[in-house]
Amino acid sequence: MKHLLEYWVLLLASFTAKSLTESGAKRFSRIVAWLAYRALRYRRRVALRNLRDSFPDKSSEEIQSILRNSYINFGIVTVEFLRLGSKAGKKASSELIINGSEHIDRVLKNKSGSVLAAGHIGNWELLGSAMAQRWPPVKGIAVHMSNPYSDKFIEKLRFDGFEEVIYKSEPATSFLRSLKEGCNLGVISDQDAGKSGVFIDFLGRKASTPKGAAFFALKAKVPLFTVYSKRLDDGNYQAEIIPVELDYDGKITEEKIKTATQEIAYRLENFIRENPDQWLWFHKRWKTRPPDEQEKKRVLILQTAFLGDVVLATPMAESIKNLHPEWEVDFLTTPESAALLENNPNISRILTYDKNKSERGVKGFLSKISEIEAGAYDIALIPHRSIRSAALVRFAGIPQRVGFDKSAGYFLFTERVKYENELHEVERNLKLVESLNLSVSKVKPRLYPSSNDLKKSEKILKSSAKLKNRPIIAIAPGSIWPTKRWPIDNYIELAGMLVKDGFGVVVLGGEKDKALFKKISMEGVEVFAGTTTLLESAALLKKCEALVTNDSAPLHFAVAVDTPVVAIFGATAPKFGFYPYNSDDIVIERELPCRPCAIHGGMKCPIGTFECMLDIGAEEVFNNVKKRILLKS
Incomplete structure (x- = not known):
């Protein structure tokens, strides 16, 4: 019943296509393209993967544009094929421009036959019909369809277009006999040939690749031509016939076949690069891989939370690349956090999602889905525990989606990993990687300031009269959560003690911290709030003896550049898993029954005492800084 239904649909589509005017046929082709694009999502994913691998330097927007236009081309080709044999079909094939026709004329004159190596570009069916009308007989090698009704219908369409069909299942002697009888044999040479093919270079x-075109030409000692068509701006087609040089002397060797097959592929590749939207991208052209090739996967890590969370996700990329250097790892984050990932050798591409500003709302969400879909990812790792992050990768069609069981969007994941409260966030995140059956070793967060970042930080420190000849301690008094901030007066007192002890102090923070940090200005102290980029700040930290900070992003910046840390925890607690990821680093906190009061902190102390921070004095912190520096040495 299924086969009959498919046949009736084809019959109706062909009747409709042949009945329509030219403008009606164009509209019908758009409908066919839309249905194919929407209904065959798996094929769309195959096409995106092929495009991404073939054009690694193109943007997601360019990839999606080529994809959409290739589906439009497919719709046009389908409708034009369904019209073969009709008055409109005969007109279209007769008007097809063929350059290099003198080569076929010469073949006919010599009554030798020829092999025509073609591909799924432009309109290969219309091209076959056009050549069959002009230089009969032309036979195209085809494969039987699983549906016998549809198979007969397609064969009749081709016959109506004057092209005969010879099936691949027939013995090789049938093809050779046809060539010796003066037939022009059409061979599609751009499909995966499985284990029987020859491996050649194609689109990187x-x-x-099928050996047939080269083999039959060499065996029958007939000319071999490449013939590809492209659609012109006026809707007509232009094809070009170009001879392939063959060595007919001596035995037919694998090297001869491979050389000719590679030449065919090079020509098609050039044609595709010039007309990428006219090739059939959604067939599995690269399905069969060389036996010695490692399987290549594409992974997307998605973390759009805070700056520190992004730093703590970097070990995921490094651990994957350590085990599989051939895999591609991309990272999606916010525009602000993207700067932290620059120069990271483990990340292929950085995608940004401005979820709170320019890409806020449904329109931005849908646009980001399209961009992610264009990446053709095999795996998504989602440490961010928001439903929006889970929905992005689900609707982008990523087949393997791994996240935590405590995520708000856990039901959108294909694999859920237990969120273990007692682990550090780095180790929790690596559990997501381990779920891919990868044996992950301990990896720490890393940032990669550029040489320019390092030079600028060195210049800043050397040019400061206040810091001259002093070992440097960094302090980072800021946090977006007031209950996570150790009082600014305590930082001022600490800075004074450090300066008195011979240290220079640099104060790091963002643009919003400038007004607050002005209070710390004194001899031996330089304030860099809002004057350095994130990686420049990391470069500055790299040159410091230690960092004193709240439970905030600079803590993780310092760890990521191997700078010792003394961290002051108030409303939050190390047991959440966001403490410094170096065993020698020091956390100062107070054990109180009201702590912790929130995982991120809050705008004010819930009980109004703020005892967790006020009870920690500058002298205690100062002594721990000295202790941490001794541990370093």
Whole structure:
């Protein structure tokens, strides 16, 4: 019943296509393209993967544009094929421009036959019909469909377009006999040939390619031509016939076949690069891989929370690349956090999602889905525990989606990993990587300031009269949560003690911290709030003896550049898993029954005492700084 239904649909589509005017056929082709694009999502994913691998330097927008236009081309090709044999179909094939026709004329004159190596570009069916009308007989090698009704219908369409069909399942002697009888034999040479093919270079990768075109031409000692068509701006087609040089002397060797097959592929590749939206991208051209090739996967890590969370997710990328250097790892984060990932050798591409500003709302969400879909990812790792993050990768069609069981969008994941409260966030995140059956070793967070960042930080420190000849201690008094801030007066007192002890002090923070940090200005202290980029701040930290900070992003910046840390925890607690990820680093806190009061902190102390921070004095912190520096040495 299924086969009959498919046949009736084809019959109706063909009747409709042949009945329509030219403008009506164009509208019908758009409908076919839309249905194929929407209904065959798996094929769309195959096409996106092929495009991403073939054009690694193109943006997601460019990839999606080529994809959409290739589906439009597919719709046009389908409708034009369904019209073969009709008055409109005959007109279209007769008007197809063919350059290099003198080569076929010469073949006919010599009554030798030829092999025509074609591909799924432009309109290959219309091209076959056009050549069959002009230089009969033309036979195209085809594969039987699983549906016998549809198979007969397609064969009749081709016959109506004057092209005969010879099936791949027939013995090789049938093809050779046709060539010796003066037939022009059409061979599609851009499909995966499985284990029987020859591996050649095609669009930047090894591709198993049919040997047939080269083999039959060499065996029958007939000319071999490449013939590809492209659609012109006026809707007509232009094809070009170009001879392939063959060595007919001596035995037919694998090297001869491979050389000719590679030449065919090079020509098609050039044609595709010039007309990428006219090739059929959604067939599995690279399905068969060389036996010695490692399987390549694409992974997307999605973390759009706070700056510190992004730093703590960097070990995921490094651990994957340590085990599989051939895999591609991309990272999606906010525009602000993206700067932290620059120069990271483990990350191929950085995608940004401005979820709170320019890409806020449904329109921005849908646009980001499209961008993620264009990445053709195999795996998504989502440490961010928001439903929006889970929904992005689900609707982008990523087949393997791994996140925590405590995520608000856990039901959108294909695999859920237990969120273990007692682990550090780095180790929790690495559990997501381990779920891929990868044996992950301990990896610490890393940032990669550029050489320019390092030079600028060195210049800043050297040019400061206040810091001259002093070892440097950094302090980072800021946090977006007031209950996570150790009082500014305590930082001022601490800075004075450090300066008195011979240290220079640099104060790091953002633009919003400038007004607050002005209070710390004194001899031996330089304030850099809002004057350095994130990686420049990391470069400055790299040159410091230690960092004193609240439970905030600079804590993780310092760890990521191997700078010792003394961290002051108030409303939050180390047991949440966001403490410094170096065993020698020091956390100062107070054990109180009211602590912790929130995982992120809050705007004010819930009980109004703020005892967790007020009870920690500058002298205690100062002594721990000295202790941490001794541990470092």
